[in-house]
Amino acid sequence: MHTILGTIRQKVETSRRLSADEGLLLYRPEVDLHAVGELADMVRRRKSGDAVYYNINTHLNPTNVCIYRCELCAYSCDVGDPRAYLMSDREILDRGAEAVENGSTELHIVGGIHPEKDFDWYLGIIGRLHKAFPRLLLKAWTAVEIARLAELSGRSIRAVLEELIDAGLTSLPGGGAEIFHPDVRRRICSRKIDADHWLEVHRTAHRLGLRSTATMLYGHVEDPKHRIDHMLRLRELQDETGGFLAFIPLAFHPENTRFSHLRRPSGLDDLRTMAVGRLMLDNFDHMKAYWISLGVGTAQVALAYGADDLDGTVRHELIHHEAGAQSPEALSVDRLRGLITEAGRRPIERDTLYRPVRRNGNEWEVEE
Numbered sequence: 419m420h421t422i423l424g425t426i427r428q429k430v431e432t433s434r435r436l437s438a439d440e441g442l443l444l445y446r447p448e449v450d451l452h453a454v455g456e457l458a459d460m461v462r463r464r465k466s467g468d469a470v471y472y473n474i475n476t477h478l479n480p481t482n483v484c485i486y487r488c489e490l491c492a493y494s495c496d497v498g499d500p501r502a503y504l505m506s507d508r509e510i511l512d513r514g515a516e517a518v519e520n521g522s523t524e525l526h527i528v529g530g531i532h533p534e535k536d537f538d539w540y541l542g543i544i545g546r547l548h549k550a551f552p553r554l555l556l557k558a559w560t561a562v563e564i565a566r567l568a569e570l571s572g573r574s575i576r577a578v579l580e581e582l583i584d585a586g587l588t589s590l591p592g593g594g595a596e597i598f599h600p601d602v603r604r605r606i607c608s609r610k611i612d613a614d615h616w617l618e619v620h621r622t623a624h625r626l627g628l629r630s631t632a633t634m635l636y637g638h639v640e641d642p643k644h645r646i647d648h649m650l651r652l653r654e655l656q657d658e659t660g661g662f663l664a665f666i667p668l669a670f671h672p673e674n675t676r677f678s679h680l681r682r683p684s685g686l687d688d689l690r691t692m693a694v695g696r697l698m699l700d701n702f703d704h705m706k707a708y709w710i711s712l713g714v715g716t717a718q719v720a721l722a723y724g725a726d727d728l729d730g731t732v733r734h735e736l737i738h739h740e741a742g743a744q745s746p747e748a749l750s751v752d753r754l755r756g757l758i759t760e761a762g763r764r765p766i767e768r769d770t771l772y773r774p775v776r777r778n779g780n781e782w783e784v785e786e
């Protein structure tokens with residue numbers, strides 16, 4: 419085992435790409451987690467030095483009604499369910515105003531696929547928010563939503579994205595990727611678009627000049643080979659387009675889902691997955707420790723296992739909290755910066771596109 423890890427170490431030290439088999443080996447429990455973390459930290463340091471990024475952002479989930487009702491989802495419901503909600507145009511604009519007032523540079527917008535809402539509704543949300551708050555960067559609609567809008571409107575994915583860009587869209591979030599392998603997808607999100615569709619939406623977005631992120635939801639019915647397969651598919655697309663800004667491993671929270679009998683992945687699994695992701699995705703610049711999903715403590719420790727980003731202050735997150743995430747509803751900038759400096763690193767506020775932000779209270783500008 420030492421010899422094989424030695425070979426991997428040599429490859430990492432000389433910036434050579436790891437194979438699928440090597441990725442699988444890094445997941446074996448007998449391979450020392452801290453040795454894997456140390457290798458990931460070497461790559462992280464090479465890419466980001468002592469910088470750890472965070473942003474000031476606000477979430478907007480316009481509706482929790484969704485036609486797909488994925489088996490993994492605790493957030494969605496049907497029309498008529500007592501939990502169902504649909505935000506009005508006024509409420510959506512109020513959220514934008516709140517984001518600006520709290521100094522956010524980004525509004526993160528995702529939600530369900532509402533059966534009574536058409537392309538114009540999704541387009542209108544972007545258009546109205548951009549018109550009212552032109553400096554707020556709108557990171558909106560997962561690949562699942564974009565694909566559905568193409569289907570609904572009879573437009574191509576490219577045409578849908580072009581109209582959204584014209585309306586003010588800045589980038590795409592990385593949700594909906596879950597685990598790409600069809601054997602897993604069949605069990606956790608049987609009605610959602612498949613991997614090829616998800617990747618095609620991001621490929622098209624990248625070709626249009628949009629940047630995006632990529633997620634992986636782990637810790638349910640998949641095993642390490644599915645996780646490595648997922649990472650390799652992302653690595654392949656990143657080789658082609660270079661459009662992904664960051665990889666975001668998301669720990670599955672089973673509460674209120676059809677998998678409520680499962681346990682949430684362990685902290686050790688969280689750290690190993692962060693480290694393996696950092697090592698396999700050699701063409702990704704950033705690895706995000708999303709504290710909402712990992713918990714604040716584990717996210718902080720993950721900064722020593724390959725992560726260089728803590729995501730943001732995050733106000734109004736619903737999706738992971740509905741599934742039992744125990745993390746706070748939001749973190750203050752002081753707390754985020756404190757978590758980073760306690761870890762011996764240098765906090766840097768960034769915008770969606772990882773441009774450093776210079777700030778004076780709620781006034782900000784980006785360094786190009």
Ligand code: SF4
Nearest residue numbers: 484487488491494530
């Ligand atoms: S995970 Fe997304 S697509 Fe699936 S049911 Fe939930 S909101 Fe809908």
